[in-house]
Every structure is written in C-alpha cells, then in structure tokens.
Amino acid sequence: MAYSAEINRAKPTAFFFLIDQSGSMDDPWGLDGAKRKCDAVADAINRLLSTLVLRCAKGEDVRDYFQVGVVGYGGTVREGFNGVLANRQFVPISEIADNPLRVETRTRKEDDGAGGLIERTIRFPVWFEANANGSTPMTAAIDQIAQTVRAWCELYPLSYPPAVINISDGEPTDGKPIAAADKLRAIGTNDGKVLFFNIHISGSSKRPIEFPDSEYGLPDEFAQMLFQMSSVLPPRLGQEAKREGFSVSEKSRGFAFNADLRALIQFLDIGTRTAELR
Amino acid sequence: MGFAFTFRALCAPKEGSTDAQYEDAWAITDAGEAAGVITSAPLLTIALSDGASSAVYAKDWAKRLVTTFGSLDGNVATIPNAELATSIANQGKEWRGEVEGRATSWHAQEKLASGSAATLLVATLDGSQARWDAFAIGDVCLFVIRRGKLKYAFPVTRSAGFDDRPALLSTEARGAFPEVKRFGASIEPGDRFLLMTDAMSAWFLNAFERKRNPWELLPTEPDAFPAWLQQERLSGAMKNDDVTLLDISVSSA
Numbered sequence: 001m002a003y004s005a006e007i008n009r010a011k012p013t014a015f016f017f018l019i020d021q022s023g024s025m026d027d028p029w030g031l032d033g034a035k036r037k038c039d040a041v042a043d044a045i046n047r048l049l050s051t052l053v054l055r056c057a058k059g060e061d062v063r064d065y066f067q068v069g070v071v072g073y074g075g076t077v078r079e080g081f082n083g084v085l086a087n088r089q090f091v092p093i094s095e096i097a098d099n100p101l102r103v104e105t106r107t108r109k110e111d112d113g114a115g116g117l118i119e120r121t122i123r124f125p126v127w128f129e130a131n132a133n134g135s136t137p138m139t140a141a142i143d144q145i146a147q148t149v150r151a152w153c154e155l156y157p158l159s160y161p162p163a164v165i166n167i168s169d170g171e172p173t174d175g176k177p178i179a180a181a182d183k184l185r186a187i188g189t190n191d192g193k194v195l196f197f198n199i200h201i202s203g204s205s206k207r208p209i210e211f212p213d214s215e216y217g218l219p220d221e222f223a224q225m226l227f228q229m230s231s232v233l234p235p236r237l238g239q240e241a242k243r244e245g246f247s248v249s250e251k252s253r254g255f256a257f258n259a260d261l262r263a264l265i266q267f268l269d270i271g272t273r274t275a276e277l278r
Numbered sequence: 279m280g281f282a283f284t285f286r287a288l289c290a291p292k293e294g295s296t297d298a299q300y301e302d303a304w305a306i307t308d309a310g311e312a313a314g315v316i317t318s319a320p321l322l323t324i325a326l327s328d329g330a331s332s333a334v335y336a337k338d339w340a341k342r343l344v345t346t347f348g349s350l351d352g353n354v355a356t357i358p359n360a361e362l363a364t365s366i367a368n369q370g371k372e373w374r375g376e377v378e379g380r381a382t383s384w385h386a387q388e389k390l391a392s393g394s395a396a397t398l399l400v401a402t403l404d405g406s407q408a409r410w411d412a413f414a415i416g417d418v419c420l421f422v423i424r425r426g427k428l429k430y431a432f433p434v435t436r437s438a439g440f441d442d443r444p445a446l447l448s449t450e451a452r453g454a455f456p457e458v459k460r461f462g463a464s465i466e467p468g469d470r471f472l473l474m475t476d477a478m479s480a481w482f483l484n485a486f487e488r489k490r491n492p493w494e495l496l497p498t499e500p501d502a503f504p505a506w507l508q509q510e511r512l513s514g515a516m517k518n519d520d521v522t523l524l525d526i527s528v529s530s531a
Contacts, residue, residue, distance in 0.1 A: 006518070008294055050388070057385045058299075059334055103384050112452070120391070123384045276331060276442040 002192035003234035005160040007065050007274050013160040014067040014090060014152055015052070015272050017045060018141050019128075020168035021074030026132035027169075029203050030261060037169055037201060038130040040261050045070065045128045048268045053097040053125075055277065062094040065277045069148055070127075073141035075134020081127060089148045100125035138172035142180040146187065153189050161188055163195040165254075165271050167264070169202060171222050181229035195231045197254030199267050208263045211241055213251035223257045230255035240273045280531035281405040281465065283322050286313040288503045288523040293511055295520070301329035302475050302522040303340035305348025313500070320405040323347065323354045324524060326418050328475040330395040330446055331519075334386065335377040339394040339449055342373055347400045355402035355411040355462075362413070363455045370449035393449035399433075399473060403465060403528070410471070411462035416444035419479035422463070423470040423493050428486055433459040437483040440476055471526040477519035481510060496523070 007013050025038040035043075049068065056063045069090035070080030079087050084099045104124045112118040149162055164184065187194045200223070209217070211233065215224045230253040233241065241248045244266060256267050291300035307323045308316050316322060325344035329336025346369055347354055357365070373394065381390045397416025404410065412420055414433040417440055422430040434440060445456040472493060474482065485492035497506040510516040 008518075010294065050385075053385050054389050055332065057334065057389050058336075059380065060383055060386050062385060097383070097385050100384070122391075123388050125384055 003160065003236065005158060005189075005191035007160050007277055009064050011156065011159045012065055012067055012092070013274065014069065014149075014156075014162035016069040016071070016090070016145055016149060016162060016164040017080070018138075018145055018164065018166040018168075019045065019070065019072045019080060020136060020138070020170070021072040021131040021133065022136040022170070022173075023074070023133055024170055025074070025130075027203070029201070033203075036130065036132065037203075038132040041167055041201070041264070042128050042130040044261070044264050044268060046124065046126050047265070048272065049096060049127055050125055051269070052272065053093055056093050057097070062097040063277070064092040064094050065274075066093040067091060067152070068093060068096055069145070071141055071145055072131060073137050074131060075137070077137055077141045077144050082129065085127070090152060096127065100127050101129070102126050135173040136168065136170060137174045138166070138168060139174045139177040139180050142166070142177050142184055146180065146184040149184065149194055150187050153187055153194070157189050159189050159191065160274070161192045161194050163197060163254075163271055165268065166196070166198045168198070168200055170200075176225060178225060178229060185231055192234070193231070195234070195254060196229060197267075197271050198226045198230045199256045199259050199264060200226055201260070201264055202258045204258050206258050208259045209257040210259070210263060210267070211246050211248045211252040212255060213249045213253065218257065226257065227253060227255050236275065237270060237273060240270050244270060280320060281403070281408075281467065282529050282531045283316045283403065283526050284314075284529065285316065285524065285526040286500065288497075288500060288521075288525070290504060290507055290521045292520050293508070293518045299337075300520050301331065301337040301340060302520045303327045303329070303337070303344045304473075304522055304524055305344040306524070306526075307348060321353060322403040322405070322526075323350065323400065324403070324471075324473060324526065325398065325400045326473045326475065326522060326524060327396045327398045328416070328418055328520065328522075330397075333394040333396075334389040334392075335373070335380070336394050336396055338377055339373050340396040342369055342376075343396060343398050343447065347398075353402045353404060353411060355400050355413055357413070359455065359458055362458065363451075366447055366455075367451040370451060373449045395446035395448045397444050397476070398447055401471070401473065403471070403526075405465075405531075408465045409462060410465050412460070414459045415447050415456050417476040417479065419474055419476070419482070421472045421474075421482065421493070423472065424466060425468065426491070428491075428493075429469075430461070430463055431483065432461045434479060434483065437480050437487055439483075440480045444476070465528055467528055467530045469528045471524075471528070473524040473526075475520060475522045477517045478521050478523055481516040484515070496525070
C-alpha cells in the first residue's frame with residue numbers, strides 16, 4: 001500500500017516549502033492589515049519548523065526523522081535558509097534545531113485547563129526571514145525544487161515520499177506551471193509519488209476554499225490551475241483533515257484558495273502530519 | 279492458603295534504539311532482579327508503564343510511576359480515582375524537579391513546558407483473598423491464562439483495539455483526568471499472568487484471534503528473546519516498538 005512507509009532515522013521523510021517572495025507579498029494581510037503577507041508567512045514557516053523540531057526532540061537529542069528544504073521565489077529563485085544553513089538544498093531536522101538565526105521571546109495565550117486563558121512566554125526560533133521584491137517565477141521555482149526532490153528520492157528510495165508545499169499570493173509571471181508540476185509529481189520513492197500541495201493566500205473577504213475534490217465551484221482559471229497542480233491527499237492526511245473538522249472526500253486535494261492566516265497555519269500543520277515516529 | 283509467584287521480565291528497546299532509549303518501565307513488589315520467586319508477601323503489586331514516544335523524558339516519567347505504585351502498601355490496584363489523581367499530580371511535580379536542570383537547548387526547554395506522558399497498568403494479586411484487581415490508563419495489557427485457555431484480557435480485548443492515541447497519564451495536572459479502566463477476578467493455582475506493553479499485546483491478541491495460543495509461542499529462555507523478537511518484527515507480526523513482557527506464574531505455597 002502506498003504512503004505507508006515507516007518514518008525512522010534510517011528512512012527519513014522530507015518537507016520542501018516554496019515561498020512566494022514577490023513584490024505583492026509586501027501588502028498588508030487580513031482585515032486589520034496589521035502584518036504584511038510576507039511577515040505572516042515567515043512567521044507561519046518558522047512556527048512550523050519549530051513544531052517539526054519539537055516532534056523529533058527527545059530531551060536534548062533531536063532525531064533526524066525529517067529533512068527540510070526552503071526555496072523563496074521573488075524576481076529570482078533562491079535557497080531560503082540563511083546563516084550557517086545558507087545555500088543548503090535540504091537540511092536534517094537536528095541541524096535546523098541547532099542553527100536558528102536567533103531565538104525570540106514571544107507571549108502566547110493558552111488554555112489554563114480551568115476555562116480561562118493564561119499568557120505563556122514561548123521561545124520562537126527564526127530561520128526564515130520575510131522578503132518581498134520582484135516578479136513571481138513560480139514555474140522556475142517548481143523546476144528547481146524538482147531537481148532537488150529527484151536527488152533526494154535517489155538518496156532515500158524506500159522512504160515515505162516528500163511533500164512540497166507552495167505558498168503564493170498570486171499568479172505566476174513565468175508562464176503556466178502545470179507541466180512543471182506534473183513533472184514534479186511524477187517523481188517518487190518506492191512508497192509513492194511526491195506530494196505537491198498548493199495554498200493561495202489572499203486578503204479577500206471571501207471564505208477560503210479548503211481541500212476541494214473537484215474544480216466545480218472554483219472561482220477562476222487560476223484557482224483551477226492550482227487545483228490541477230495539487231496532489232490528492234493520501235488517506236492518512238485525509239483523516240487528519242477530517243479530524244480538524246474539514247469536509248474531505250477520497251478525491252480531496254492538498255489545495256486551498258483565498259486562505260487567511262488561520263487557514264495557512266492549519267494547512268501547513270495538516271500537510272506535515274505523519275504517522276507516529278519510530 | 280498462600281500463593282508463590284514465579285516471575286520473569288523480558289525487555290527490549292525498539293529496533294534502531296539503544297537500551298538507554300527504551301522507554302517502558304516495570305516494577306514488581308520486592309523484586310530486585312528480572313526473574314525470581316516471591317513468597318513473602320500475600321499482596322503482590324505489579325506496575326507496567328510505556329512512556330509516550332513523542333514526549334520528553336518519558337522514560338523518567340514511566341520509571342517514576344512504576345516505582346511509586348510498585349512500592350505502596352495495601353491493595354494498590356483498588357486506589358480510588360481521586361487519590362490516584364492526587365498521587366499523579368504530586369509525582370508530576372517531582373518529575374519536573376528531577377528533569378528541569380537537564381534541559382539546556384531552546385527545544386528541550388520548550389518541550390519540557392508541555393510535560394511528559396505515559397500509559398500505566400497496575401495489578402495487585404492478593405493471595406489471602408485469592409483475588410486480583412487492576413486499573414489501567416491506556417493500552418498496557420494484562421492477560422490471564424488458566425488451564426490452557428485465555429481466561430481474561432484487560433483492558434484491550436481485540437487486536438483492532440490499538441491505535442496511536444491511547445489514554446495517557448500526563449505530568450501536568452491540567453484538564454480532565456484520563457479514563458481509568460478497572461477489572462478484577464479470582465486467582466487459582468496454576469494461573470499465569472502476562473503483562474505486556476502495546477506492541478506485544480497487539481501481537482498477542484492477533485495471534486489469539488487466529489486460533490493460536492500465543493502464550494505457547496513465547497520464548498522459554500531469556501537468551502532466545504532477542505532473536506525471537508527480531509523474527510516477529512521482520513515478519514510484520516509485531517510493530518517495531520519498545521517491548522516489555524512480565525510473566526508471573528501462580529502456584530500454591
């Protein structure tokens with residue numbers, strides 16, 4: 001059965017993030033416009049990386065169940081990590097744990113278990129910095145990540161296939177990336193094809209469309225194109241989405257349109273859920 | 279009438295982990311070694327715990343739980359829920375005091391804030407009453423073999439009853455206390471009590487459902503255990519996870 005390989009240190013899996021860093025990402029996001037889109041996306045990615053580290057952490061030891069690559073595209077396409085991890089196409093999670101650019105202190109409200117909220121100080125490591133400049137070379141970004149993913153799959157042919165998550169706020173400026181997406185999704189390991197998920201973020205007040213199973217009801221050709229580029233959710237991820245309250249079917253794809261920040265965070269979380277780590 | 283209890287304990291970490299990374303823990307009243315005969319006490323308490331693989335310092339939490347319950351006097355398995363919750367809360371604070379100094383990196387400190395978790399089964403065999411009682415949080419299991427048949431299975435009774443979200447005892451006293459399952463029945467000379475953590479319990483029930491007597495498939499010599507385990511894991515019959523088997527035979531004293 002596909003998508004059932006055990007994830008362990010000998011057979012890790014990988015997550016790759018393609019992040020739109022075009023000029024329009026400088027725009028404010030959400031009704032209050034308090035944050036720029038690029039800042040909110042950077043925060044969401046950093047938060048997700050922290051979650052992935054914590055999932056692998058056992059005391060001081062961080063077990064390399066995952067490897068992660070980040071690519072930004074705005075004007076040009078470039079590797080997303082800076083500092084010690086600069087120019088690395090993919091990095092084991094233990095090295096990510098050991099090499100944030102800095103660790104900020106932030107406060108978060110949490111359930112106190114007695115019906116109230118308490119503020120807790122959390123450590124917020126930062127690996128990915130916000131950037132917004134230039135055009136949207138999405139096709140070139142997908143082509144570049146496909147080369148990286150192909151090399152990764154050759155190194156780990158028995159692993160649970162990698163997931164590539166593309167976050168963008170608008171249409172590509174370098175042609176239609178459908179063929180590039182098809183080539184990416186044709187790559188795979190023994191356990192299945194690479195998963196390619198796409199999330200379109202926008203400040204529109206329209207409700208987000210999340211995990212649709214057909215093009216019916218999608219608002220325009222751009223949404224339909226992103227839908228066609230996206231992989232169907234494997235059964236486990238479909239169950240995770242259902243558990244989070246989403247209405248999904250067997251044909252639901254890893255795709256969201258008009259997503260707000262809450263939807264982005266949930267999408268990233270579901271897209272990177274795995275079976276219990278051994 | 280009294281009983282003598284002959285016991286042995288077989289343990290192994292998951293394939294790919296070291297002995298130091300094994301996160302199950304067990305304790306038997308008055309037992310210092312991994313095998314022996316206990317006749318001294320009419321009450322024998324057995325505690326078995328499986329530290330959650332996603333939690334931090336879970337091995338320490340599991341060890342603390344079994345050591346605490348394994349050393350209490352009286353019929354430990356019949357401890358009321360309110361008293362159990364208080365004990366767990368206190369043990370959680372002691373756990374934090376014990377491990378706090380070890381967390382130096384940002385991720386160890388961040389993960390420490392969420393605390394740790396484990397499953398737990400505690401059984402008390404009362405020789406004077408010829409009765410056993412047990413409570414369980416999660417999917418650590420107890421099986422009783424009597425006259426060649428599986429007489430009792432607690433708390434999970436089907437191999438399909440295992441998943442990756444069992445009830446867990448947390449070090450943090452927040453929210454509702456997890457569900458505590460309870461059971462008890464008679465003891466007869468000749469009974470064999472088998473306590474095991476979830477991977478082996480699922481294997482056991484699966485074999486039973488296929489009309490085999492899994493208690494007859496267990497290795498008789500401790501030295502044969504690693505090879506036997508490897509075979510079961512490679513064949514897919516057993517999930518790769520930490521394994522603990524406590525095997526207690528009851529005879530007339």
